[in-house]
Amino acid sequence: MDIKFVKRSTVKASKKRSSKFRPLLEAIEKLKPGGQAIEVSYTSEKSINSMRTAVYQFCRQKDFSVKSRRDSENKKIFFYRDK
Numbered sequence: 001m002d003i004k005f006v007k008r009s010t011v012k013a014s015k016k017r018s019s020k021f022r023p024l025l026e027a028i029e030k031l032k033p034g035g036q037a038i039e040v041s042y043t044s045e046k047s048i049n050s051m052r053t054a055v056y057q058f059c060r061q062k063d064f065s066v067k068s069r070r071d072s073e074n075k076k077i078f079f080y081r082d083k
Contacts, residue, residue: 021054028055028066028079037080048077055079 027038042048059066069078
């Protein structure tokens with residue numbers, strides 16, 4: 001077995017986000033700081049966690065931040081960019 005250390009930048013990861021979240025991520029990209037928010041319905045706690053993870057990872061790659069608030073009574077989550 002040949003083990004060699006390489007720079008992390010040489011390892012290309014091309015994992016694409018599933019199409020399930022693609023419309024949400026496209027909408028997140030269009031948000032302006034202090035502007036409108038995005039409202040998304042969800043069905044379970046698992047789906048809300050997956051959604052938030054996808055959004056936060058996407059924003060980390062694009063180098064901006066998005067906040068979220070949840071309305072548990074109406075089963076909706078809101079994403080917005082703060083000023």
